[in-house]
Amino acid sequence: MKITQYFLYTRNRPDRSIIKLEWIESVIKNPCEIKKQADGRFKKWGFIQEEGRYLRVILLEDEETVHNAFFDRNFKEVVNED
Template identity: 55%
Template sequence: MNTTKYFEALHQRPDRTDIEEEWIETVARYPLKEATQQDGRIRRWGLIPEASNRYLRVILLPDGETVHNAFFDRRFTP
């Protein structure tokens, strides 16, 4: 999985260490929903049953492969 330095720094925060790389890869490959931001970055959401059925948002760079951010999105509604 390709990541940015920004992601590597954020993934070390205590509130993000419980997000498994497998979940990030799954959401990136098989999103429930996808949207493109004005800057070209791609937002993808997926349901993570193992995390109390929370929705994970994964932000990819415009290449569609490099992970820039990943977090549980409390405001997402399918």
């Protein structure tokens, strides 16, 4: 997994150090939602069962390099009820 220096720096925060790398990889591979930011980066969300919360992963424009990852308390998954 490719990562930025910023990601390494933020991993030292207590609220970020609990985030497992396998959770980040899981969100990258199987997101429940993806949005492209105005700056070209990508936001991907995935539900982490063990935590009962959604993890947001920010990727650079290459969609491979992790720039940031954090639990997103404001995310609400849109469920299609067709």
